[in-house]
Amino acid sequence: MTLFIDQVTKKYQDFVAVDNLSFTIEKGAIFGLIGQNGAGKTTTFRMILDLQETTEGNITWNGTHINSINRDVLGYLPEERGIFPSMTVEDQLYFFGELRGQQKKKLKKEVDYWIDRFELEDKRKAKAETLSKGNQQKVQLIASFIHKPEFLILDEPFSGLDPVNMDLLKNAILELRDNGTTILFSSHQMDNVEELCDHLCLLKRGVSLFTGSLLDLKKQYGKTKLTIRTEIPKEVLERLEGVKEIHVGKDQYTLTLINESYAQSIFDFVSNGKYIEKFSLDYLSLEEIFKDKVGGTHV
């Protein structure tokens, strides 16, 4: 059960939304598609969902062209809220479940489980329009996978959620993954992508800047982020060999090294053979890599 995107291009009259994009998502994997606004993420999702045709290239699910598969194997959460405002939470979930080929009787167990899991029991009979933004997001999310899809697309699933609900959602995504659902999602919150994804594709104006495992991406940059807590003044630290940049935090420094080989000599200098409270060498965060790749400050 793999999704295979093979040299897909989507052209409009005067611009190219997606240019020669290729990636593969294996069964049970969580794959992140990240990029700035207008990078082509939603267009890619729509092509996978057969809502838009590709100009060139092929998209297949388990070897079958995407426009020939049974659409009930797919689940989709769009970026903006997409629920019926005047329908109750429960009716909404039954409706979307039935629309994706499930029988109402069989849906009851799932509906009850997820309503309970997302703490929506007291909202079961409430109309969607009366719910808070976060609760609407939860209802919409349940609606996207109530039919137990084989492949689930989540476009910005975390937007509008508070930290507690964000954790609920992350756990639900992991549970779905553990049950065999293949998940493709996009998010502007890089920490979430970093936490959930094994593989990702980084898009800039429709072009893939990187496709592969998160670890491989990080290895491209190496362990160049050094965080230390010391009394040594900034002016001294920035003159050390191998230091490219220094950022002064509240009670610590963050140094960007040219490469990780300089870390040893810096450690020797800073510790001078004594106890040191903090010396941490790590990969760059995905957000830092993203900013570096796309060349902007806004994610």
Add this chain to the structure above:
Amino acid sequence: MSKFWLLVKQLYKQKVKAKSFIFSIVLYIAVISGVMFWSDIKEAFFQDEAMQIALVNETNAELEGLFESTSDIEFTFPNEDIADLEKQVIDGEYAAAIFVKDQENSLAAEIATFEPLTFNDQLSISSILQYAGKLYEVQQLNLTAEQAEKILQSETVISMKNLNEQSVSGKSEDEKAAGIGASFLVGFLIYSFVMTFLSMITTEVASEKGSRVLEVLLASVKPATHFMAKLTGIFLLALTQIAALLIIQGLLFMFIDGGSKWDLVMEIANELSLTYIGYAVAFLLLTIILYLILGALLGSLVSKVEEAGQAMMPAMMLGLTGFYVLISGMASPDTMLIKVFSYIPFTSGMVMPLRIGATDLAAFQPMLSMLILIGTVILLFLLSLSFYKRSVLTYSSGGIIQKIKTVLKVTT
């Protein structure tokens, strides 16, 4: 249940339970009943006292018998002098005083009032005076009662002979009058239904598109299925409303006032041919379908539900045009304007029934108009289906033309 019927059921259930839908049925029934039972309502709620009219006969003839009092006008024949009567008119005891005298063997009347008479009252009094004048003149000719009766009741017998074998046989005046009345009702219903359901489908599609729920739905069903489900759901609602109106209104007519209004409806229906009724129903349903297709298409163009009103404006103007042309034809259903608009698909549903019911026309003419309408429905359906697939997920700003340009730009 298939996805198509699931969408139809969801739409139908949601709309049929809506307060606005139930209210619209109640409103239609209230309006139609109000018109039909107006005389009873007026009698029950507005029992005005009859207008008091003093009539002074200054001729030598016996005129009292010619001025019979009715529920609206009560004639009295006081023997007081003119000044006293005029004072009573000023004091409001009489609404008017009429002084009738002989003028060269004809009747002349002078109506004295203090408060001006309403237009209707003035017409009623004039009509009574004109009739009295005719009777007075007949009396002056010293005819026998039979001769007088004959003159007063004389009426030319008119019959129609149709020399055009291709044309349908000529309709009687009664049939044409019934045709005009029924056509106005059919035209009004078509116009009202078209406006109601055009607005409903445009808003429905625009609302789903604006709330992005459409994107979720289209991930499960093909745009063509969604388009067809919207048309079917709203069309079933229209049929429900028509059926509810016919049944409730029929029962009201049958059981209120001893069924007198039901008899009246049956009387009019008997004057109408089966062909007329068949055409009227077919034009009603096809015109609703035509506007529903247009409404769904316009709804798919907008980005949010607030723009639906602006988007449906061109279709509403088309409907309004048809309705105004129909009204213009109530007095004269044979004009060139009526003929032209009875073939234009968006107006023919309102105008052609008038021509069928109230004029003599060849059998091929309504048939041709119907074929043009059917052809347009099919063509618009195919075009809309193709365009809907492309417009339904395209979001853009600007007017309708700009939106169409954007859809074409981003999907070709």
